[in-house]
Amino acid sequence: MVGPGKVLLLENIRDLGSISAAGRAMGMSYKRAWSLVEEMNAAFRLPVVLPARGGAGGGGAAVTGAGLAVIAAYRGFEAAALEAGAGELAALRGMLADMSD
Amino acid sequence: MVGPGKVLLLENIRDLGSISAAGRAMGMSYKRAWSLVEEMNAAFRLPVVLPARGGAGGGGAAVTGAGLAVIAAYRGFEAAALEAGAGELAALRGMLADMSD
Numbered sequence: 001m002v003g004p005g006k007v008l009l010l011e012n013i014r015d016l017g018s019i020s021a022a023g024r025a026m027g028m029s030y031k032r033a034w035s036l037v038e039e040m041n042a043a044f045r046l047p048v049v050l051p052a053r054g055g056a057g058g059g060g061a062a063v064t065g066a067g068l069a070v071i072a073a074y075r076g077f078e079a080a081a082l083e084a085g086a087g088e089l090a091a092l093r094g095m096l097a098d099m100s101d
Numbered sequence: 102m103v104g105p106g107k108v109l110l111l112e113n114i115r116d117l118g119s120i121s122a123a124g125r126a127m128g129m130s131y132k133r134a135w136s137l138v139e140e141m142n143a144a145f146r147l148p149v150v151l152p153a154r155g156g157a158g159g160g161g162a163a164v165t166g167a168g169l170a171v172i173a174a175y176r177g178f179e180a181a182a183l184e185a186g187a188g189e190l191a192a193l194r195g196m197l198a199d200m201s202d
Contacts, residue, residue, distance in 0.1 A: 001197060045198045070196060077189035084185030088178035095171060096102065097146045 001043065007074045009036055013049055014063040014071070037061075044070065102144065108175045110137055114150055115164040115172070123162075138162075145171065
């Protein structure tokens with residue numbers, strides 16, 4: 001479905017207005033970023049990114065309303081999950097040999 | 102730290118009493134299963150698996166009390182997180198093109 005990497009890519013496209021700039025910000029090739037966008041556009045009922053390809057200068061890309069809803073639901077899930085699981089997560093962390101991991 | 106794969110490996114070692122059998126149950130080589138066990142034993146303050154190597158028949162392995170606590174904390178985190186995030190997760194799933202993923 002989506003995970004932290006794809007959602008961060010969506011957020012970067014939203015903020016930078018470009019698939020290549022978003023990928024670059026994550027140390028990702030344009031090809032890889034594009035392929036993740038295609039996967040997401042195929043996975044969701046409505047496209048999450050509208051790319052403007054091939055214009056002069058390469059064109060930009062916009063995250064759609066559906067894409068913004070995906071970001072919101074994912075980040076909402078994450079926040080709720082981390083808050084509810086905070087006690088168990090702290091217990092798990094407390095068992096680690098050090099906190100560097 | 103730990104994720105679903107390592108925790109499932111711990112659970113399989115707990116249930117099967119053997120690193121190789123646990124790895125086999127997950128389609129994993131003995132070498133890979135052993136390496137994950139070593140990573141976990143190094144990551145946690147107390148060992149999570151006590152292997153009995155080299156005995157006749159290869160020996161077995163036991164999950165320690167610390168390992169059982171790791172399993173409990175991880176599964177507790179997961180259950181709390183999924184329960185708290187159920188609404189957002191349903192929203193996300195509802196946006197998928199189909200439910201096959």
